[in-house]
Amino acid sequence: MPTQLGQTQLGQTVAPVIPDTERTDLSDWDRLLDTIVHRPRRVSERKQDRSKRTHQQILNAALRVFSRDGISRSRIADIAAEAGISTSNLYEYYKSKEDLAYDVPNMHLGSFFEEFRLAVADKTGARERLLLYLSMSADYAREHAEWARLLYLEIWPSVFVSESELRHSMDDFTRVVMFLVRQGVEEGVWSAGQSAYETAAMLVGSVNQVIITWLLYRRPRNLTKAGTEMTERLLTMLENEGRDKAAPRKRKAAR
């Protein structure tokens, strides 16, 4: 947990608000991935194995129930029953339903980041990394639809994520995109004329929109394909941006 921007300043200066002057060093990429992969791993600090198993059962049960009934309609009692424990025992693990709800997504979020780190290992260009990242996120949502419903439709945009641990992981998600957008600028793959912040919002927003629509309507049919196509299209547009006014084709890393 390196210099955490959040917590301290009341949320205003948190995460996605990374100063545009921030330098993107090569080794930074690995460090960034490290931070991110480790963050959601809020290891169960229980002493006994039995308890660790129980914790896992709670998380699994919660995921099923929450995604089936929605958070507000879910009952703690159902989750406990599904996990095979008593209602009151669940309170040994989470102090409230809300607390539980905000912790559930962390599980998969961690494994998504891990999968990504593995898959991205042999890629170095900003374009291919971004393409991989965003299409993987769509694919991951398709593959873990229950989790995705919970995260994208119920928790992610919610006001109170701000106050939860989850917030940092969500910010990490954007942070990766920001990093890669900057890397692309330095590589000259796309123009430096635009705010990296805005570009990242565009990428993340578009892909999320596709994912959310799929979760709600199952359209388009093939989410993986749609996510990849959307990303490719955006990246191509980005590369061509500003290049139409007879501008020089190559733009070596600025700064």
Add this chain to the structure above:
Amino acid sequence: MPTQLGQTQLGQTVAPVIPDTERTDLSDWDRLLDTIVHRPRRVSERKQDRSKRTHQQILNAALRVFSRDGISRSRIADIAAEAGISTSNLYEYYKSKEDLAYDVPNMHLGSFFEEFRLAVADKTGARERLLLYLSMSADYAREHAEWARLLYLEIWPSVFVSESELRHSMDDFTRVVMFLVRQGVEEGVWSAGQSAYETAAMLVGSVNQVIITWLLYRRPRNLTKAGTEMTERLLTMLENEGRDKAAPRKRKAAR
């Protein structure tokens, strides 16, 4: 998970899923706006004036409380108190908290569509209409931040909007963008090569992302400006799309 989909006998054919073959007639535009403006107007059917006032007070109070505490943490009792009525009286107006939560956004949504219809009256081109629509939606969120918090952060993506009246209004929002994207294709302003569906997702997703980030972090500072810039950037990219491979630079649109 088909629990949700069961509902979609109706849902599937709604809004965002408009067949790509749909024709965009000129007069359709006015008809579309008409439908949309009238939909959210679930007029208070109360007989007495006193009651109409009460209803309004409930809506105002609910907006304040919901946006302050979040839906799940809000208590009906608080809302009633804020509205200056008894808890039980509130149930004369809404049969449940959920019901109330989903009705609140309609109020402003109606007036947004109305404002838009007024402002768009003298614009005919797809580009200027889209620019107006999307930047207005960002500006409207800034101006009515409480409402926007409720809609964008709590309700919009929520699973259960599927079952509410509000769903139609939300779909209308996308439908307008879809319409205009198709209009642009017919005008030759941008290429027909891409799925209108995907293009609309891109536009809506990007702008929503900007709005949501602003609501959560108050970044970027000037939401109106950011929304407009984002939209302009996207529209320009769209216009240049597919034009880079030595395509003829000029493509005057039939306005």
Add this chain to the structure above:
DNA sequence: AAGTGCGATCGACGTATTTTCGGATAATTG
């Protein structure tokens, strides 16, 4: 101007669900 009927309001009550508490049971330690 008093009477009448219905729409609107309220306080008290019933129900559902979350959360707490004290003690029982199981694991771990020395």
Add this chain to the structure above:
DNA sequence: CAATTATCCGAAAATACGTCGATCGCACTT
């Protein structure tokens, strides 16, 4: 194998949602 700690559970308190019957007051009649 006792002592200690971790984990679990049943019962009950606390909280919030939602209902019901009685009362109030507005508008319209006579």
